Amino acid sequence: MKSSTYLEALIRKFSKLPGIGPKSASRIAFHILGMTRDDVESLARAMIELKRNTFTCRFCGGISDGEVCTICQDQTRDRGLVCVVEDAKDALTIEGTGGHRGLYHVTGGLISPLDGVGPDDLNIGTLVEKCRGDSVREVILAFNPSVEGEATALYLARLISPFSVAVTRIAHGLPVGADLEFADTATIIKSLEGRVKI
Amino acid sequence: MKSSTYLEALIRKFSKLPGIGPKSASRIAFHILGMTRDDVESLARAMIELKRNTFTCRFCGGISDGEVCTICQDQTRDRGLVCVVEDAKDALTIEGTGGHRGLYHVTGGLISPLDGVGPDDLNIGTLVEKCRGDSVREVILAFNPSVEGEATALYLARLISPFSVAVTRIAHGLPVGADLEFADTATIIKSLEGRVKI
Numbered sequence: 001m002k003s004s005t006y007l008e009a010l011i012r013k014f015s016k017l018p019g020i021g022p023k024s025a026s027r028i029a030f031h032i033l034g035m036t037r038d039d040v041e042s043l044a045r046a047m048i049e050l051k052r053n054t055f056t057c058r059f060c061g062g063i064s065d066g067e068v069c070t071i072c073q074d075q076t077r078d079r080g081l082v083c084v085v086e087d088a089k090d091a092l093t094i095e096g097t098g099g100h101r102g103l104y105h106v107t108g109g110l111i112s113p114l115d116g117v118g119p120d121d122l123n124i125g126t127l128v129e130k131c132r133g134d135s136v137r138e139v140i141l142a143f144n145p146s147v148e149g150e151a152t153a154l155y156l157a158r159l160i161s162p163f164s165v166a167v168t169r170i171a172h173g174l175p176v177g178a179d180l181e182f183a184d185t186a187t188i189i190k191s192l193e194g195r196v197k198i
Numbered sequence: 199m200k201s202s203t204y205l206e207a208l209i210r211k212f213s214k215l216p217g218i219g220p221k222s223a224s225r226i227a228f229h230i231l232g233m234t235r236d237d238v239e240s241l242a243r244a245m246i247e248l249k250r251n252t253f254t255c256r257f258c259g260g261i262s263d264g265e266v267c268t269i270c271q272d273q274t275r276d277r278g279l280v281c282v283v284e285d286a287k288d289a290l291t292i293e294g295t296g297g298h299r300g301l302y303h304v305t306g307g308l309i310s311p312l313d314g315v316g317p318d319d320l321n322i323g324t325l326v327e328k329c330r331g332d333s334v335r336e337v338i339l340a341f342n343p344s345v346e347g348e349a350t351a352l353y354l355a356r357l358i359s360p361f362s363v364a365v366t367r368i369a370h371g372l373p374v375g376a377d378l379e380f381a382d383t384a385t386i387i388k389s390l391e392g393r394v395k396i
Contacts (some may be wrong), residue, residue, distance in 0.1 A: 003267040044242035071203040
């Protein structure tokens, strides 16, 4: 038996969000109970507005407030450099580092025959169109270092090869701050293969 | 620069909830983006409804959908046994274990002179009223094992002593599954002091 059905309902709903278990959900629900009514309504409104007002950018396939996202609209960015990522979350992660001043292209997934995902299921056509033009100078493939990521990278590299566009891939190796002693074999092999001249 | 101001706004709001950092907030925001509009509106509504429709139970001081909570209303529960807790969250935790079949009483805090919280700031008066009547047989004090918890427990025990009500305190000792070797000194001392006959 619970003292409040509303509390129960919210805890159940929060438990379904990624990374939130029943204990965290309960903690959040009690926190919301302690928030002002204005703050709660503002949080609720932010969720609904996100769902209502965000679209897929016509150019990059990322998340946008309008037809074209602010990054694609920004004329100060390097339009010759396109970073290709699996999903909009990855674009946001890279953008957050400030390490990329070019544009993005979101494939919306990776080639994975086991899951029945082929090239036709991905947002690849517009990337090829961009490469066919004169503006793109380099395409950086920034997929996760998985079998599917590698397969998709190889597929795209072959697809873009007819155009005069350099295709690169982000480096896979030891993360900054890591210890060689505790690194896994695959990562050490990748870091040896990807060695650079100093 | 971010691709969506709505996404940014929601991530910022979620980051303020307890136990949610910027990375989790971003993960949750993207999850919400992938939910159906109905599900998002239902989650938003649940938050607003919790805030609008929950009150403090007139009897126990816990959270309630109406003037009196369902636990206090339930005539099948042992009305002679009252478990006193610091806040409604603790009542929910104990209720979740199924180990208590009596009623609850929420003090709404602990006596803490350093924080300027005295007995008058707590919901204690109604507890004394309950003990003055004939119905209550035992009061179980279930505060966290902290200095404030101990101080509040001692204060309440003294306050209730004039009435024919047994005052007990939940056991402090080694948690189930713990290892003596790694337990802290204070816990081991508490477990020795609180030893029981077998």
